[in-house]
Amino acid sequence: MPLRISKAGNRLSTATGIFELMDDLGHAMTGPGAGRMRMLGGGAPAAIPAVQEVWRRRLAEMLADPGQVDKVLGVYDAPSGSPAFRSSVAACFRRELGWDITEANVAVTAGGQAAFFQLFTLLGDATQPIVLPIAPEYIGYADQGAAPGLFRTHHPKIEEIGDHDFKYHVDFDNLDLSGAGAVCISRPTNPSGNVLSDTELARLTDLARAEGCPMVVDNAYGQPFPGAIFTPASPPPWDDQMILVYSLSKLGLPGTRTGVVIASEEVARRVAAMTAVIGLANNNTGQAIVGPMLDSGEALTLSRDVIRPFYEQRAQLARQILADAFGDAFPYRVHLTEGAFFLWLWLPELPIGSRELYERLKARDVLVVPGDYFFFGLPEGDDWPHRRQCLRLTFSQSEQTVREALEIMAEELRALHD
Numbered sequence: 368m369p370l371r372i373s374k375a376g377n378r379l380s381t382a383t384g385i386f387e388l389m390d391d392l393g394h395a396m397t398g399p400g401a402g403r404m405r406m407l408g409g410g411a412p413a414a415i416p417a418v419q420e421v422w423r424r425r426l427a428e429m430l431a432d433p434g435q436v437d438k439v440l441g442v443y444d445a446p447s448g449s450p451a452f453r454s455s456v457a458a459c460f461r462r463e464l465g466w467d468i469t470e471a472n473v474a475v476t477a478g479g480q481a482a483f484f485q486l487f488t489l490l491g492d493a494t495q496p497i498v499l500p501i502a503p504e505y506i507g508y509a510d511q512g513a514a515p516g517l518f519r520t521h522h523p524k525i526e527e528i529g530d531h532d533f534k535y536h537v538d539f540d541n542l543d544l545s546g547a548g549a550v551c552i553s554r555p556t557n558p559s560g561n562v563l564s565d566t567e568l569a570r571l572t573d574l575a576r577a578e579g580c581p582m583v584v585d586n587a588y589g590q591p592f593p594g595a596i597f598t599p600a601s602p603p604p605w606d607d608q609m610i611l612v613y614s615l616s617k618l619g620l621p622g623t624r625t626g627v628v629i630a631s632e633e634v635a636r637r638v639a640a641m642t643a644v645i646g647l648a649n650n651n652t653g654q655a656i657v658g659p660m661l662d663s664g665e666a667l668t669l670s671r672d673v674i675r676p677f678y679e680q681r682a683q684l685a686r687q688i689l690a691d692a693f694g695d696a697f698p699y700r701v702h703l704t705e706g707a708f709f710l711w712l713w714l715p716e717l718p719i720g721s722r723e724l725y726e727r728l729k730a731r732d733v734l735v736v737p738g739d740y741f742f743f744g745l746p747e748g749d750d751w752p753h754r755r756q757c758l759r760l761t762f763s764q765s766e767q768t769v770r771e772a773l774e775i776m777a778e779e780l781r782a783l784h785d
Contacts, residue, residue: 448475
């Protein structure tokens with residue numbers, strides 16, 4: 368007997384961009400061909416030896432205290448998260464950024480992805496959309512919400528720089544915030560590595576305030592941790608209108624599934640209530656590992672002295688490898704790499720769509736992410752060619768993997784342009 372699937376259930380359980388991304392990632396890393404695929408498609412953090420050593424040390428410290436281990440593994444925390452961890456987060460942000468917050472402004476979630484599902488469900492629907500001021504935006508937002516029509520997304524202004532660079536800017540002249548449930552950006556932006564300027568962020572915040580809706584900033588790669596920003600930028604400001612989302616994943620702990628929401632006390636309380644409904648409580652492990660490191664300052668030192676320099680160097684190396692592999696054989700541009708873990712490649716004369724190129728590369732054991740998944744929420748019928756001309760490439764993998772993958776991609780692109 369066939370299942371009678373609800374509309375919401377069908378929406379959340381059929382093929383989505385984020386499902387394809389994570390399914391490909393899982394098969395590439397653990398499937399029968401594990402080790403063969405040149406993995407430029409995921410968003411997982413790199414295996415940085417100095418960072419991994421810190422996590423091993425912290426686990427050893429925890430294991431040396433049987434009482435702590437028993438508490439971490441055998442006790443439900445409150446749905447809002449560990450009181451000690453939330454207090455550590457609030458104290459860190461007061462100390463480092465001068466934010467006037469307490470643990471009542473902090474809610475823990477089962478990762479950043481879960482945080483956005485909860486926030487978007489709380490704040491938006493088809494009658495009060497989540498406004499995305501700039502496309503492309505994070506693939507993981509695309510299928511959030513129980514019903515379609517959640518997002519109102521806007522084309523960016525594109526600044527072409529030199530022969531092979533470009534940068535997105537918010538097109539304020541055509542930005543429509545009317546009736547918005549919230550305005551949302553990622554900073555740095557996944558997939559492009561774009562960092563909205565302080566001026567752009569301040570202007571968006573003022574416009575959201577005038578509309579009477581929250582300003583949501585996804586800081587998965589941002590300040591103060593993991594701090595993967597390679598261009599001058601101030602941390603987001605704080606007031607009760609702001610909702611800031613952080614994650615332990617990009618510190619190097621994706622397996623702990625720990626997100627952090629900093630918001631007004633009402634929003635934090637409502638997020639905690641939703642956590643209770645969805646999953647009772649959160650994973651304790653990441654909070655126990657990182658909490659003392661926030662108190663001591665080690666988490667921010669690790670971000671500043673190890674994590675940010677590692678990814679900035681990897682970004683520069685990947686750009687050089689790409690330039691060497693591509694040469695001037697065909698037109699291409701790369702978004703200015705201002706943060707995060709990705710190169711965002713624009714192929715303005717690509718004779719096929721990015722999904723077909725993705726399949727061709729996958730057949731040669733190179734995994735990337737086709738760009739059109741990141742252009743969701745645009746008006747119906749919007750056939751902007753740019754959305755089919757882009758690819759997201761991670762540079763978190765080894766130099767050899769990045770070099771081999773980009774050389775194979777160059778071969779495919781030269782063949783397409785011959």
